Amino acid sequence: MPKLGMEAVRRRQLIEATIDTIHEVGFAASSLQAIARRAGVSPGLVAHYFDDKNGLLEATLRALFDDLTRDTVARLRAARTPRARVDAVIEANLSPRQFDPRLAKVWLAFWAQAMHVPSLARIQRIYQRRMLDNLSHALRGLLPAHRARELAHGVSGLIDGLWLRATLGGGQPDSAAARRLLRDYLDAHLERETADA
Amino acid sequence: MPKLGMEAVRRRQLIEATIDTIHEVGFAASSLQAIARRAGVSPGLVAHYFDDKNGLLEATLRALFDDLTRDTVARLRAARTPRARVDAVIEANLSPRQFDPRLAKVWLAFWAQAMHVPSLARIQRIYQRRMLDNLSHALRGLLPAHRARELAHGVSGLIDGLWLRATLGGGQPDSAAARRLLRDYLDAHLERETADA
Amino acid sequence: MPKLGMEAVRRRQLIEATIDTIHEVGFAASSLQAIARRAGVSPGLVAHYFDDKNGLLEATLRALFDDLTRDTVARLRAARTPRARVDAVIEANLSPRQFDPRLAKVWLAFWAQAMHVPSLARIQRIYQRRMLDNLSHALRGLLPAHRARELAHGVSGLIDGLWLRATLGGGQPDSAAARRLLRDYLDAHLERETADA
Amino acid sequence: MPKLGMEAVRRRQLIEATIDTIHEVGFAASSLQAIARRAGVSPGLVAHYFDDKNGLLEATLRALFDDLTRDTVARLRAARTPRARVDAVIEANLSPRQFDPRLAKVWLAFWAQAMHVPSLARIQRIYQRRMLDNLSHALRGLLPAHRARELAHGVSGLIDGLWLRATLGGGQPDSAAARRLLRDYLDAHLERETADA
DNA sequence: TATGAATGAGGATTCATTCAT
DNA sequence: AATGAATGAATCCTCATTCAT
Structure with missing residues (x-):
């Protein structure tokens, strides 16, 4: 064999x-x-x-992560405006694939475990940092730096929160609803910033 | 004796x-x-x-949950306006106490586990439902019902997401920053709705 | 139960x-x-x-060792002359009990293992040191210090060697023969020392 | 290739x-x-x-044994008197090489194991028997047969015992000291036998 | 000749649970 | 009310061995 x-x-x-x-x-x-x-x-x-088992778990989380990274990178590469880049990050992280229970439950299990396993925590921190950086960078094309950073925190928080509630709660809100809420969130804040100026 | x-x-x-x-x-x-x-x-x-062990775990989650509920109820009782009621829910769920790693890590561990243990899932669903209902109800004093419902989803998502990222990420954003982001979020959306009218 | x-x-x-x-x-x-x-x-x-397993093994070796120690102490206490004290050590270490395969094989297994397990090595070193000290001390009643030390090395070596060969070899020489050989060894050396003087 | x-x-x-x-x-x-x-x-x-594994272990013990045998045979061939033949056996078995921890520890591990593995036990018995025969034969040139046999037991016991204590005990006595003790042992006994005659 | 893939049994250890006291 | 003794199943992991290539 x-x-x-x-x-x-x-x-x-x-x-x-x-x-x-x-x-x-x-x-x-x-x-x-x-x-x-x-x-x-x-x-x-x-x-x-x-x-050993930990090696397998680490490889599994890394595989999930790499998959998401590939999707994000592809969408970012296709985006032509700052706003499109922000949307790309949102679309990747709230795509139907990320709401598939098979993957979503596993992500969540790893997040909980990461707090006690260094090898997983490392990957988790990279995930968190990278989303924030991608959003910050894109938003800096639309807003002053410190506002961009702040809004990036809000967007990434809302992404993770909607995903978390959907994962825990059995589908509500779903991928489409979540993306709509994020578009609203962005519109409301960007309009406001513009009005201020 | x-x-x-x-x-x-x-x-x-x-x-x-x-x-x-x-x-x-x-x-x-x-x-x-x-x-x-x-x-x-x-x-x-x-x-x-x-x-048995499950009984202890269930009692523990319930204790965490009851504590949060008591805090929420107390704050709601003191609130006099719709907006104050929304803020009360936010304050309770993003209080420094909820950012204390000792409690936050345990909450998260339970959320992950809840997906596979019915007795925990029940409590988790009540938590999720109650936050949504509290927010919906308060927002209905400020917005039409369907908009209130939608905004409630956004607020609860942002609450959970900011809390999740802080819990996983080692303290960023903290309780105060999270509440500030939520106030911004509300302000932006409520202004917008009002302007529409 | x-x-x-x-x-x-x-x-x-x-x-x-x-x-x-x-x-x-x-x-x-x-x-x-x-x-x-x-x-x-x-x-x-x-x-x-x-x-754990190591704890059990350590306790077992210690039990064997304590048993031998008790026997040795009892014999030493009954001895009235230096020569009698030397004989006491020999009798204890080469008693029929020490030639019982059930115990002898186990001692040997532990000696081999001791070279790689610190907790066993400690007990082994105490055993080795104590036999040498007991013999040295007794012989100092019969010989100058440096000769006593040297003869103690010979006696303890012969004790262990005869015991080892008997244990490995299926009973030859047995307890009685071994003790006779040691008596001879002592007689020959003590006579010689006396003659020198 | x-x-x-x-x-x-x-x-x-x-x-x-x-x-x-x-x-x-x-x-x-x-x-x-x-x-x-x-x-x-x-x-x-x-x-x-x-x-299989046992075959490798057996071959390893046999290699150690053959090495010792070769050394012994060479020394015996060069010896011209009975006493020299006795010394040859002692020199071979207590050479610095036999006190090298790398080899000594392995010998001891095999001795312990031999008690439970027939293929190793066979080699071990040959080792034990051969040393005794070599010594007996040589001593028969100096003593009556039954005394030669007895002294051979003493000598081989002392050889193995000193080697064992050195192996277990971290170097004391070393090769030279062990050989000196054996020379003393022989001298004392041979003098005595001669005096008796 | 030599490899690396693969197995499945058996190793020590830990665990939730039960029960007499 | 509370303990400590005891179980036996299940954990991860390592091992000697086999076999196709």
């Missing part, structure tokens, strides 16, 4: 199984055995590819 | 120990033995007062 | 089971499960009384 | 890695993967050359 180049396949397989398992039984009940069974491999194989 | 009122004392003792333990080692590593040791009682005692 | 004061009983029970297990299957194959099964208790109980 | 004579190289490589590993982490912790890693080969290769 041992074919060459299995590594990439097996890693992907195990990461997907980890996501599915956490989704179904929760973080605390996600044992290596359960994950391996779902992936259709023996539990010992995890050590072969990820050293 | 059973002392009177021992029950309340012991229950409080164990709930506090649960909070401290989750705060320090995380949800997954919070064993009954660890909690009992911290409370200075034997592990068997948990069964006596809470049936 | 849980009676008070079980601790001493259980500890003894588990230590005896450890000795029997190492005797029968060797150190490397002595799993906690095997030991617990032989003691008639569940594997989890080991943690209750000895923290 | 299979190189010629690869077999001997690989076998030697693996045996050396086994010795180093046992020396560093002890017998119980010496896994095949650890040994293979140190040898710079894959774990599967062990099966190729030694069938």
